[in-house]
Amino acid sequence: MTWVNAVLQGILLGGLYALFATGLSLMFGVMRIVNLAHGDLSVLAAFLAFALIDAFALSSFVTLIVVVPAMAVLGYLVQRLLLERGLRAGPLAPLVVTFGLSVVLQNALLEAFSPDSRALPAGALGTASLQLTESLSVGWFAVLCLGLAVAVLAGLQLFLARTAFGRAMRATSDDRETVQLLGIDQRQVYAVATAIAFATLALAGVLFGMRTTFDPSIGPARLIFAFEAVIIGGLGSLWGTLAGGVVLGVAQTVGAQISPAYAVLAGHLVFLAVLVLRPQGILAPAGSRP
């Protein structure tokens, strides 16, 4: 039963990883930008929530009403003012810009919040659990995270498939020169895609903060998990990102079942195995290349 429990907990943890990785997947899919500051931005979102709770004694969930839109606006501005200039200088420049952003964020957070570990209060929901069988129970908070991940991914998929702006976004991803000949300002499309990516990573950042502790330097370690979820699932596939997150989560909890020290290592090993055996990702369409 402990193994079943480990797999179950892993699936739920995978929901949070998938939610976190969505923004990375979207930014790569639309703009071919690898955002190296992705992890640090999620930590920034958690610290924003922390500051709001500190000042106004809010619940962690209420801070989302402020943090998510604020991060979306930040995303829009970062794309228009920083990454757009970088894109004009070639494909490597945005990578360097996001790396710089990562360094700046880590130091600014260290300056503002000190290197102490923090956590966001999860309230009664943090400890409440649902008894499935005598020896099997799941935390409501983890269930909520998985539910939110599925809802966000489904919403994003519908947006891309059914709305005019979503179609414009997919078209821009295909051919950014030709969309301009159809009246679409590709810079606007890019900025909105980045805003969506930042909103989802902000949501994930706050949820991460409610689940475990965070400090200003934890961003790059988080980024690895997002990378692994995206690569395992298959680049450019949103449902693949969910599958990748779940596979990573299960690998970690099963690894931890063997020995707590193996949790992260098991995740990395599964990631490497996927890279060797199925580099296009587990959910990528047959015949597509990585």
Next chain:
Amino acid sequence: MISVTSLDVRYGDAQVLFGVDLSVAEGETLAVIGANGAGKSTLLKAIAGALRPARGRIVLDGRDVTGLPAHRRYPLGIALVPEGRRLFPSLTVEENLRLGSYRGRPGPWRLDRVYELFPHLVALRRRSAALLSGGEAQAVAIGRALLGNPRLLLLDEVSLGLAPIVVRQLYAALPTVIGAGTTVLIVEQDVGLALAAADRVQCLLEGRVALEAPSAEVTREAVTRAYFGV
């Protein structure tokens, strides 16, 4: 309706167009012909806004659009069907078409009228645009541009790489487009096709206008001379 005055376009150090003048009246069809590398596609790209001219003016309906980027010219009614079709491969045929009306003008061209014009696209509407034959893709590219209800339709090398029978089918759609009030500017390598489709013809030779005449009056010798510069 559209007038281009003393247009120079360069790619870096290489100048492609030298003081090109061109004008098309409302409802008229002009064909631009010329050899490979004469600057025909460059001229269309400059009119659509995909290239910035080094010198010269482009005026649409009395409004100077020279400084406007491509994405702001489309809503004013300039639509380019680019060389090589340039469909979006991850979108279906119908999604490609719908993208044409997204930032377009209101007008007579709607999805059902495009399907009337190219009935063979109806069966393909849910197919990925990556899986079309050249002729089908060209029909989608033309339909996509029409859905923006352009005042000026720019057609770049519609016949390129297509079988003659397919080209004839595509050109058969042109009178309907012109009948709906659209002004058309065609770039074409096939001189016979160009003369048959257009009211007036203009020949480019190494980036300069070498001949301009009504299609009915132009002689084969004059075209040959302007085309090859002999």
